[in-house]
Amino acid sequence: xxxxxxxxxxxxxxxxxxxxxxxxxxxxxxxxxxxxxxxxxxxxxxxxxxxxxxxxxxxxxxxxxxxxxxxxxxxxxxxxxxxxxxxxxxxxxxxxxxxxxxxxxxxxxxxxxxxxxxxxxxxxxxxxxxxxxxxxxxxxxxxxxxxxxxxxxxxxxxxxxxxxxxxxxxxxxxxxxxxxxxxxxxxxxxxxxxxxxxxxxxxxxxxxxxxxxxxxxxxxxxxxxxxxxxxxxxxxxxxxxxxxxxxxxxxx
Numbered sequence: 001x002x003x004x005x006x007x008x009x010x011x012x013x014x015x016x017x018x019x020x021x022x023x024x025x026x027x028x029x030x031x032x033x034x035x036x037x038x039x040x041x042x043x044x045x046x047x048x049x050x051x052x053x054x055x056x057x058x059x060x061x062x063x064x065x066x067x068x069x070x071x072x073x074x075x076x077x078x079x080x081x082x083x084x085x086x087x088x089x090x091x092x093x094x095x096x097x098x099x100x101x102x103x104x105x106x107x108x109x110x111x112x113x114x115x116x117x118x119x120x121x122x123x124x125x126x127x128x129x130x131x132x133x134x135x136x137x138x139x140x141x142x143x144x145x146x147x148x149x150x151x152x153x154x155x156x157x158x159x160x161x162x163x164x165x166x167x168x169x170x171x172x173x174x175x176x177x178x179x180x181x182x183x184x185x186x187x188x189x190x191x192x193x194x195x196x197x198x199x200x201x202x203x204x205x206x207x208x209x210x211x212x213x214x215x216x217x218x219x220x221x222x223x224x225x226x227x228x229x230x231x232x233x234x235x236x237x238x239x240x241x242x243x244x245x246x247x248x249x250x251x252x
Contacts, residue, residue, distance in 0.1 A: 004076070006034060007086040008046065012097045018086070019043065025076050031087065032060055032071040035099075047098035055213055058146030062099050063088045068148040068211045090151040103147050109167040114192065116178060117185040133182050139221060140173040142214040149208035149218060155201050166198035169208035169218045175199075176222035179229070190230045199226060 004025045007018045021038050032050060039046050050060040053072045060071040065079070065086050079085055093101040118127070149169040155162050167175075175197065179189035193199040204227075206219045216222075 002081065004034075004081075005084045006038065007084055008035075008038065008043075008099070009088045010043075010046070010098050011095065013095055016095070016098075027077075029076050030072055031062075031064055031069070031074045031076070031085070034076070034085075035071060035087070047096070047100045049100050056144055058144040061090055061146045061148055061151065063091060063151075068152045070146055070148070070213050073213055090147070092151040092153075092157045093147075103150075105163060106145070106147050106150055106168070106170060109171050109197075110174070113167070113171060113174060113197070114178075114186060114189075116181065119183055119185050122183070127183055129182055133180070136180055137177040139216055140177040142216055143170060143173060144214060145170065146213060148211040148213065152207045152211045153202075154205065154207065155198075155203075162198070162201060166201050169202070169223065171197060172199060172202070172226065173216065173218055173222040176226050179226065190226060190233055193226055194230045199223070199230065202227075 002025060003022055006021045006023055008021060010016050010019045021042055023034055023037055023042075025034060032048075032053060035046070035048055039048070048060070048062075048071075050072065051057040052059070055070055055073040058070070061068065062071050063069070064071065064074055065083075066088075068090065071087070076085075087099065089095050089099045090101045090103070093103050093105060096102050118124070147170060151157065153168055155166055156168060172193065175189055175193040178184050178186070179193075202223055204219050204224060209216070209218045209220070212218060
């Protein structure tokens with residue numbers, strides 16, 4: 001057991017500042033353990049969101065020494081013994097109080113995305129897919145909606161004005177999953193992602209992939225393939241001609 005210094009942001013939407021706590025840390029503990037000890041012994045009114053403490057609910061997202069992380073999965077041995085640990089709320093979303101932020105932006109964007117459209121000639125229970133098709137999209141189903149990818153994406157992190165047209169990496173993997181789904185009846189997923197969700201604003205810096213606690217290859221397996229398919233649909237001369245002939249050019 002050793003004593004460590006923690007700087008925790010305290011405040012609300014009107015402003016705040018850092019409060020410093022000297023806390024004893026045990027071997028094998030994670031950041032969330034320390035936050036709970038601060039609540040129990042020094043600051044019972046400290047607001048923090050958490051649920052499972054197992055890295056599966058995505059609730060305890062915060063920034064630890066400037067890096068977006070899940071507090072329940074960030075072990076104390078990542079930091080040097082003499083290194084102060086600074087904990088701040090997610091920077092991209094409005095602060096409610098202390099370490100709790102308002103992430104409703106992400107749910108609003110999710111509601112605007114067209115849901116899975118089942119084929120008209122099949123009833124529930126009759127859906128059949130090849131295993132390879134299941135495996136392609138299974139990676140994206142691992143998302144726990146911690147919104148660390150949304151938080152670290154500089155398109156909205158540094159530019160508040162981009163929030164209305166931009167859905168972000170969490171929603172792009174959902175769009176990619178539906179676009180590659182063999183039973184989804186909609187054929188405009190790519191156009192929807194490009195025109196209505198702001199796919200074109202992403203410049204594939206891979207910062208979203210770097211912070212994903214589920215190790216989803218957001219950029220390589222979802223965003224880049226979606227961009228390539230959009231480019232193929234819009235700029236491949238044969239596809240362009242087919243759209244003109246069959247009057248399916250949505251962008252015309």
